[in-house]
Amino acid sequence: MSAEYNPPLKTVGNLAxxxxxxxxxxxxxxxxxxxxxxxxxxxxxxxVSFLATTWLFAGFFAGTMRLSVFHRAHEAGAAPQVxxxxxxxxxxxxxxxxLPGEFYQSGLDALAIYFGWMLGAVFLAILAAPTYAxxxxxxxxxxxxxxxxxxxxxxxxxxxxxxxxxLLALVQFQAIGRVGELxxxxxxxxxxxxxxAVICICILFGGLxxxxxxxxxxxxxxxxxxxxxxxxxxxxxxxxxxxxxxxxAAALQPVSEIDAELLKAGFATAEEMFSMTSKGQxxxxxxxxxxxxxxxxxxxxxxHLVQHFxxxxxxxxxxxxxxxxxxxxxxVISAAPAAAAFTKLELYSSxxxxxxFDLPINAEWLFEAGNISAASLVSLCGEHPRSxxxxxxxxxxxxxxxLSVQDIGVELDMAMFAMATLGDLPMIxxxxxxxxxxxxxxxxxxxxxxxxxxxxxxxxxxKNFQTKSPLGIRLFIARITILTLTVLVAAGAVWMNxxxxxxxxxxxAIGASVLFPLLLMKSLKLPVTPTCQLxxxxxxxxxxxxxxxxxxxxxxxxxxxxDEFVASIPFLTDSLLPINSGFLGMMVAFTFLGAGSRRxxxxxxxxxxx
Amino acid sequence: xxxxxxLNLISTQFSxxxxxxxxxxxxxxxxxxxxxxxVLVFGALWPYISAVFSHASxxxxxLAYFIVVLLLPAVILAxxxxxxxxxxxxxxxxxxxxxx
Numbered sequence: 001m002s003a004e005y006n007p008p009l010k011t012v013g014n015l016a017x018x019x020x021x022x023x024x025x026x027x028x029x030x031x032x033x034x035x036x037x038x039x040x041x042x043x044x045x046x047x048v049s050f051l052a053t054t055w056l057f058a059g060f061f062a063g064t065m066r067l068s069v070f071h072r073a074h075e076a077g078a079a080p081q082v083x084x085x086x087x088x089x090x091x092x093x094x095x096x097x098x099l100p101g102e103f104y105q106s107g108l109d110a111l112a113i114y115f116g117w118m119l120g121a122v123f124l125a126i127l128a129a130p131t132y133a134x135x136x137x138x139x140x141x142x143x144x145x146x147x148x149x150x151x152x153x154x155x156x157x158x159x160x161x162x163x164x165x166x167l168l169a170l171v172q173f174q175a176i177g178r179v180g181e182l183x184x185x186x187x188x189x190x191x192x193x194x195x196x197a198v199i200c201i202c203i204l205f206g207g208l209x210x211x212x213x214x215x216x217x218x219x220x221x222x223x224x225x226x227x228x229x230x231x232x233x234x235x236x237x238x239x240x241x242x243x244x245x246x247x248x249a250a251a252l253q254p255v256s257e258i259d260a261e262l263l264k265a266g267f268a269t270a271e272e273m274f275s276m277t278s279k280g281q282x283x284x285x286x287x288x289x290x291x292x293x294x295x296x297x298x299x300x301x302x303x304h305l306v307q308h309f310x311x312x313x314x315x316x317x318x319x320x321x322x323x324x325x326x327x328x329x330x331x332v333i334s335a336a337p338a339a340a341a342f343t344k345l346e347l348y349s350s351x352x353x354x355x356x357f358d359l360p361i362n363a364e365w366l367f368e369a370g371n372i373s374a375a376s377l378v379s380l381c382g383e384h385p386r387s388x389x390x391x392x393x394x395x396x397x398x399x400x401x402x403l404s405v406q407d408i409g410v411e412l413d414m415a416m417f418a419m420a421t422l423g424d425l426p427m428i429x430x431x432x433x434x435x436x437x438x439x440x441x442x443x444x445x446x447x448x449x450x451x452x453x454x455x456x457x458x459x460x461x462x463k464n465f466q467t468k469s470p471l472g473i474r475l476f477i478a479r480i481t482i483l484t485l486t487v488l489v490a491a492g493a494v495w496m497n498x499x500x501x502x503x504x505x506x507x508x509a510i511g512a513s514v515l516f517p518l519l520l521m522k523s524l525k526l527p528v529t530p531t532c533q534l535x536x537x538x539x540x541x542x543x544x545x546x547x548x549x550x551x552x553x554x555x556x557x558x559x560x561x562x563d564e565f566v567a568s569i570p571f572l573t574d575s576l577l578p579i580n581s582g583f584l585g586m587m588v589a590f591t592f593l594g595a596g597s598r599r600x601x602x603x604x605x606x607x608x609x610x
Numbered sequence: 611x612x613x614x615x616x617l618n619l620i621s622t623q624f625s626x627x628x629x630x631x632x633x634x635x636x637x638x639x640x641x642x643x644x645x646x647x648x649v650l651v652f653g654a655l656w657p658y659i660s661a662v663f664s665h666a667s668x669x670x671x672x673l674a675y676f677i678v679v680l681l682l683p684a685v686i687l688a689x690x691x692x693x694x695x696x697x698x699x700x701x702x703x704x705x706x707x708x709x710x
Binding site (some may be wrong): 027108111114115119120122125126127130245246247248249253285286288289292293315320327330334494520523525 | 611620635636638640641644645646649650653654656657660667669670671672673674675678679680682683684686687690691693696697698701702
C-alpha cells in the first residue's frame with residue numbers, strides 16, 4: 001500500500017454534511033414542484049433518483065482495484081461514522097416497516113422485539129466489534145473458524161453466513177417491491193430490478209468502503225424520514241415535538257377514552273379494543289425471554305453488521321463505534337410505539353363511527369387514486385376499499401352500516417404510511433417517509449449481499465480451493481459473485497412474493513443458533529475442541545431448521561393448512577413461536593460448546609483463539 | 611468456563627486477597643452475562659410487570675413502555691459509553707506497560 005493513498009472513507013464526515021445539505025435542497029425542490037402544481041410523482045421521482053445517485057456516487061467515489069481496500073477499506077473509518085453505518089444496517093424492514101405494525105397489533109408483546117433489537121446492538125458493540133476489529137479478518141467465517149478447523153467446519157460456517165445473509169437480502173428486496181408498488185405506484189418487479197442494479201453497482205466498485213460511505217451518509221436521511229411525520233403529528237396534537245414522550249397524552253389517552261365510550265355504548269367488546277395498553281395476547285414468559293435473546297443473539301452475529309468493524313483499526317475504536325450505533329439506533333427505534341399509537345388514533349378519528357354512505361364525503365381520500373394510495377393501506381370489513389359499492393357489499397350490503405373497531409384494519413407493515421395518510425400530512429412528508437423506507441431497505445440489502453458474496457469468494461473459493469490465487473483474480477471472483485448473487489436474489493424476490501416473516505424468522509434463528517455461540521466463545525477467548533465446535537454448529541442448525549419448518553409449515557411444507565406442529569415444552573410454554581426455534585438451537589450449541597470447553601481444560605490444550 | 615471464572619473472581623474477593631482486575635474479555639463477558647441474567651429475571655416476572663405497569667403511567671405513557679422503551683435503553687447506553695471509555699483506558703495502559 002503506497003503511503004500517499006488517502007482512502008475516501010476518511011472524508012466521510014465532510015461528505016455526510018454535504019450530503020445532508022444536498023438532500024435538503026432536493027426536498028426544497030420537491031416542495032417547490034408541488035407548489036407550482038406539478039404532478040405528485042415528479043417530486044417522488046426526484047427524491048428516489050437522488051437516493052439512487054447516493055449509491056452510484058459512493059460506488060464510483062470509493063471504486064478500487066486493490067483487494068485489501070475492497071475488503072477492509074484500509075482501516076480508515078472513524079468511530080461515529082461507522083456507528084452511523086452500522087445503525088443504518090440495523091434499521092432494516094423490521095424496524096422501519098414492521099415494528100410499528102407489531103406494536104399496533106400486539107401491544108406489549110412487541111416490546112420483546114424492541115428490547116431484543118436494542119440488546120443485540122449492545123452485544124454487537126461489546127462482543128463482536130472489538131473481536132472482529134482486532135482479528136483483522138476479512139469475513140465472519142474466517143473469524144469463527146480456526147487454523148486447525150476441518151473442511152466440514154469451514155463449510156458449515158460458510159453455509160450459515162451465506163444462508164443468513166441471503167435470506168435477509170431476500171426479505172429486503174421483497175419489501176422494496178412492496179414499497180414501490182404501494183407507495184410509489186411503480187410495479188414491484190421494476191422497483192426491485194432498478195434497486196438491485198443500483199446496489200450492485202455500488203458494492204461492485206467500492207466493496208466495503210462504498211458500503212460504509214453510503215450507509216454513513218444515508219443514516220440521517222432514514223432518521224429524519226422516520227421521525228418527521230411523528231414529530232409533525234406530536235406537535236400538531238399536543239404542541240410538544242418529541243413523540244417518544246408525547247404519544248401518551250397525544251394518542252393513547254384519546255384512544256382509551258374512545259375505547260371506554262365504545263365499551264359503554266356496547267359497540268365493541270374488551271377483546272376488540274386496542275391492545276397497546278393491555279397485557280399481551282400471545283407471548284408467555286418463556287416465549288418473551290426466548291424472543292428477546294434470539295433476536296439479540298442473531299443481531300450480534302449478523303455478518304452484514306459485523307463486517308463494518310473491519311474498517312476500524314483497533315478494539316477501542318470498534319467498541320466506541322458500536323456504542324455510537326446503539327445510540328443512533330435508539331434515536332429511531334424508540335419512536336416505534338409512538339407510530340403505532342398515532343396510527344390507531346388517526347384510524348379512530350377518521351373512520352370509526354362513520355356510516356358507509358358518509359364515506360365519500362367524510363373520507364374521500366379512501367377512494368382517491370394517488371402515489372400513496374390509502375386504499376392499499378387500510379381495509380374495511382376485510383377488503384381494501386376500491387369503491388363505495390365494494391365496501392357496502394363487503395360490510396353486509398347495507399349503506400347504513402356503522403364502521404366499528406373490528407371493521408377497520410391496517411396493513412401491518414404499512415402502519416407508518418397509513419398514519420401519514422390518515423393524519424392528512426403534507427404530500428412531501430409522505431414522500432419523505434417512502435424515500436426513507438427505500439433507503440433503510442437498500443442499506444440493509446447491500447450489506448447482506450456483500451457479506452454473502454465476500455464469504456463465498458474468500459472462504460469458499462480462495463481458502464478452500466485456490467489458495468495461491470493472485471489478488472487480481474480474487475477481486476474478479478468477488479465481483480462476479482456479487483453480480484450473480486444480486487441477480488439471483490432480485491429474481492427470487494420477484495418470483496417468490498410473500499413469506500417475508502418466515503424468511504426473517506429463518507435468518508434470525510440460524511444466526512442465533514449457529515453463529516452467535518461460536519462468536520461468543522471467540523470473543524471471550526474460551527477454548528473449545530474443533531470437534532465440539534463442529535458438533536455445536538451442526539446440532540444447532542439441525543434443531544433450528546427442523547423445529548422452524550415443523551412449527552411454520554408442518555409436514556406438508558405448505559403455509560396455513562393447519563397441520564403446523566405445536567411445540568410445547570412442559571412447565572415452560574404451550575406453543576413455541578417459530579423464531580424461538582433459534583433459541584432452542586442455541587441452547588443445543590452451547591451444550592456442545594460447554595462440553596468441548598471442559599474437555600479442553602482437562603486435556604490442557606492451548607487456547608484456540610488465534 | 612465463564613461461570614467458573616466468575617466464581618473464582620468472587621471467591622478471590624471473599625477470601626480477602628487483593629482482587630486482580632479482570633481482563634477486557636472477562637469484563638465484556640460479565641457485562642453480557644449480567645444483561646442476560648437481567649433479561650431472564652425480567653422475563654420471568656413479565657406477566658406481573660405487564661399487568662401492573664400497564665395501568666400506572668408517566669406522561670400518560672404506560673410504565674411498562676416507559677421503562678422498556680426509554681429508561682432501560684438510556685441507562686444501558688450511558689453505561690456503555692462509560693464502559694467503552696474505561697476499556698479503552700485500560701487497554702492503553704496495558705499497551706504502555708508492554709512497551710516499557
